Every structure is written in C-alpha cells, then in structure tokens.
Amino acid sequence: MVVARRFDLVLRGYRVAGRPQTVDIAVSDGIIAAITESLDGGGDVEVAVGGRLVAPAFVQPHIHLDKVGTLPLLGENRTGTLAEAIEILHRTKRAGTPEEISERAGVVIRQAVLAGTTIIRTHVDVDTIGGLSPLRGVVRAAREHADLCDVQIVAFPQEGILRDPGTLELMDQAMREGATVVGGMPHWESSPDDSARHVEACLDLAQRYDADVDMHVDETDDADSRTLAMLVEATARRGWGGRVTAGHCCAMAAWEDGYAADVIMDAVAAGVMFVTNPATNLLLQGRADREPRRRGLPRVKEMLRAGAVVACGQDCVQDGFYPFGAADPLQTALILCHAAQLSLPAEIDHALESISGAAARVLGLEGYGVDPGCFADLVVLDADDPHEALRLTAPRRWVIRRGSVIAETDVRTSLLRSEGHRVHGERPHRIS
Numbered sequence: 001m002v003v004a005r006r007f008d009l010v011l012r013g014y015r016v017a018g019r020p021q022t023v024d025i026a027v028s029d030g031i032i033a034a035i036t037e038s039l040d041g042g043g044d045v046e047v048a049v050g051g052r053l054v055a056p057a058f059v060q061p062h063i064h065l066d067k068v069g070t071l072p073l074l075g076e077n078r079t080g081t082l083a084e085a086i087e088i089l090h091r092t093k094r095a096g097t098p099e100e101i102s103e104r105a106g107v108v109i110r111q112a113v114l115a116g117t118t119i120i121r122t123h124v125d126v127d128t129i130g131g132l133s134p135l136r137g138v139v140r141a142a143r144e145h146a147d148l149c150d151v152q153i154v155a156f157p158q159e160g161i162l163r164d165p166g167t168l169e170l171m172d173q174a175m176r177e178g179a180t181v182v183g184g185m186p187h188w189e190s191s192p193d194d195s196a197r198h199v200e201a202c203l204d205l206a207q208r209y210d211a212d213v214d215m216h217v218d219e220t221d222d223a224d225s226r227t228l229a230m231l232v233e234a235t236a237r238r239g240w241g242g243r244v245t246a247g248h249c250c251a252m253a254a255w256e257d258g259y260a261a262d263v264i265m266d267a268v269a270a271g272v273m274f275v276t277n278p279a280t281n282l283l284l285q286g287r288a289d290r291e292p293r294r295r296g297l298p299r300v301k302e303m304l305r306a307g308a309v310v311a312c313g314q315d316c317v318q319d320g321f322y323p324f325g326a327a328d329p330l331q332t333a334l335i336l337c338h339a340a341q342l343s344l345p346a347e348i349d350h351a352l353e354s355i356s357g358a359a360a361r362v363l364g365l366e367g368y369g370v371d372p373g374c375f376a377d378l379v380v381l382d383a384d385d386p387h388e389a390l391r392l393t394a395p396r397r398w399v400i401r402r403g404s405v406i407a408e409t410d411v412r413t414s415l416l417r418s419e420g421h422r423v424h425g426e427r428p429h430r431i432s
C-alpha cells in the first residue's frame with residue numbers, strides 16, 4: 001500500500017513562470033519539497049486558487065529604515081536639493097530615540113511584507129550626530145518583526161568618515177551591536193585622497209568582521225566623482241569580489257562614455273555588484289541642469305550587457321529625500337523600466353530580476369527561487385505572468401515565508417453599470 005505523503009503546506013493549481021501548466025507546490029520544514037502538475041499527498045495547510053502566479057518573494061536590497069516616515073517631522077525642503085535634505089535630516093537625527101525610530105521602521109517593514117518582501121537590507125546612519133540610536137532603533141524593529149521578515153543592517157557613515165572623526169569607532173561598535181554589513185559614502189569626503197582612505201577604512205573593517213560591503217557611491221551629478229573606480233580597485237586588490245555592492249552610482253550618468261564602459265567592465269571583473277535606486281535618484285539628481293536634464297541613474301543597460309548583477313532598491317520612503325515610496329518592489333521595478341528604458345521582453349525580465357534574483361545575490365542569499373530545495377519564501381501574485389504582474393503592480397494575494405502564510409491581500413472591485421449589472425472579482429485595471 002502506498003501512503004500519500006503529508007506536507008506542511010500545499011499550494012494547488014498555481015502558475016510558475018516558464019511552465020505552461022499550472023502546478024502544485026508542496027512545502028516541508030520551510031523548504032519546497034516538490035513542484036508537480038498533480039501532487040500525490042496533502043498539506044496541513046492547503047491554499048487553492050487556480051491559475052495565479054507564484055514567484056520567489058521579493059528582496060529589498062537598499063532602504064533606509066531609520067529615516068522612513070520622517071517627512072512629517074521635518075521642516076520644508078525649500079530648494080528640493082539633496083544638500084538641503086541632508087541639513088534638515090541632521091536635526092531629526094539628533095532628536096531620534098531608538099523607540100521612535102523603531103516604530104517608524106516597523107510600519108515600513110510591515111508594508112514591505114504585505115508587498116511580498118521577506119528580506120530587507122537596510123542602511124542605518126552611524127555618525128557622531130545620532131550615534132548608535134538609529135542602529136538600536138532598527139535592531140529593535142527587526143527583532144519585533146523576526147516572524148515576518150529578515151533584516152540585514154548596514155553600518156552607513158552618512159556624514160563621511162574623515163569628515164566626521166569618531167565615526168569609524170562607532171561603525172566598529174555597530175558591527176558588534178547588530179550590523180552585519182559595512183557601508184560607505186566615499187564621495188562625501190573632502191578630497192579624492194580622503195575618498196580613497198574612506199574606501200580602505202571600510203574594507204579594513206569588513207575584512208576584520210568577515211563582512212560584506214555595501215557603499216553609497218558617487219551619489220552626485222559631478223562627473224569628477226570617481227569613487228566607484230576606487231572601490232573596484234580596492235575590491236580586486238583585496239580579493240573581496242562577490243561581497244561588495246555599489247549603490248546609487250549617479251555620476252555614471254555624467255561620465256564620458258569610454259570611461260564609464262571601462263569602470264563597468266572592471267567592476268564586473270572584480271565582482272562588484274550594483275544597486276540602482278531609480279525613484280529617489282530621478283527625483284533628486286540633475287536638478288541644476290537645464291535641458292537636456294540628466295536622469296542621475298547608472299547606465300543600467302550597459303551594466304546588464306557587461307554581465308553585471310544589477311538590483312533595484314526603494315532607498316527612501318516618505319523622508320527628507322523623497323516624499324513618496326510604498327516599500328513595494330514592483331513599483332520600484334516599474335519605475336526602473338521607465339527610467340532606464342527597459343521595454344523589450346528580456347529587459348523587462350531584468351527589471352523583475354532586479355527585485356528578486358539579482359537582489360538575492362547582493363544580499364548573499366542561498367536557496368532562493370521557486371525550485372525544489374529552495375526556501376519556501378514565495379509571493380502569490382494576482383496575475384497570469386510576471387510581465388502582467390509588473391504592468392499592473394498586481395495585488396500580492398498571499399505572502400509565504402519559510403512555508404507559513406504570513407500575509408494576504410484580498411482586492412475586490414465592482415463595476416456598477418447603468419443597467420444594474422454588477423461584475424465581481426475583476427482585477428484592478430485589468431482588461432480581459
């Protein structure tokens with residue numbers, strides 16, 4: 001007699017990208033045990049809604065959870081510039097307590113989970129203005145949401161290291177109090193020599209703690225900002241490839257074409273990965289330009305053609321830099337498509353990859369994907385295929401983490417026609 005197998009969770013009749021048939025997905029001990037067209041066995045929990053799309057849960061590779069939701073606490077940014085935004089932020093940073101920071105961070109963690117995210121990499125400011133309060137606030141929020149989401153914390157010297165003496169010691173302490181990744185902001189130093197010292201200090205710290213590095217790099221319109229090349233060279237020299245990420249890289253938009261191509265090629269060879277944050281950077285960069293106006297984005301198409309890992313982050317949610325943001329990776333990927341002009345099918349695939357597989361590589365995740373043996377971190381999208389999910393920023397019907405359903409969204413809309421006909425259950429904006 002054959003006894004049907006029992007699983008912790010079974011998803012019935014789902015669609016997986018690249019498969020013509022709907023499938024059943026079985027999960028045991030938080031791992032995908034089987035994906036098959038007709039599963040032999042049942043689950044302690046069964047979820048059955050035919051034909052929806054299952055994708056790996058989204059990965060948020062770049063956000064600032066210590067700053068989210070600070071906009072109502074700030075005065076007005078009269079010039080709309082990055083410089084004034086930073087000045088205003090100092091005041092809020094000085095006043096922030098771990099309790100208050102944790103509350104704001106928690107709101108956005110929960111939004112991110114509802115949007116299908118089960119792991120977040122967040123930068124937190126480490127400097128002599130706020131000390132370790134931002135870190136302690138975000139650590140607290142991460143602990144309070146440990147049942148919903150993993151949070152990787154980057155010790156981020158927002159004010160510079162040489163410009164703000166004492167910061168390196170605080171970063172060292174942050175690595176002992178919950179940060180696991182070393183951040184950086186080398187272009188914020190006062191000279192190219194200091195920028196180079198900043199890069200070396202961050203890599204020293206990372207190697208001492210056997211940690212990954214994730215720096216804010218060249219977040220400026222200045223064509224002379226060339227700290228990406230410094231980071232790439234130091235990564236290659238120290239053999240830290242595969243563990244280093246360069247975020248923002250806005251100056252690349254201002255660089256001369258040949259120089260940009262060389263640095264991109266060197267970055268790929270050195271194993272330096274990229275995170276672009278199109279929403280914030282489209283809003284903040286190029287403000288001093290008359291037309292044509294630079295978009296302030298890295299050269300995403302050229303990076304992809306060179307074989308680079310390119311992830312896409314939210315960066316900011318309702319703070320002094322950016323008044324919008326929903327911690328929704330589909331929204332940021334859609335913005336990326338417009339900003340970087342990704343419109344061909346393979347390019348749209350890259351945009352989706354930037355919030356999933358590529359972001360997972362930046363975070364160093366193992367067992368990521370919708371395949372047997374992968375962790376059962378999944379999002380069920382109210383769409384037939386990934387491109388439709390992106391086009392409609394489709395509702396996240398269910399979010400699953402390690403085999404447990406941790407969030408659900410039930411969208412119900414009705415057309416009220418003059419004849420009195422009522423149509424239930426249509427997807428928002430969907431024309432069929």
Ligand SMILES: [Zn+2]
Binds near residue numbers: 123
């Ligand atoms: Zn950032």
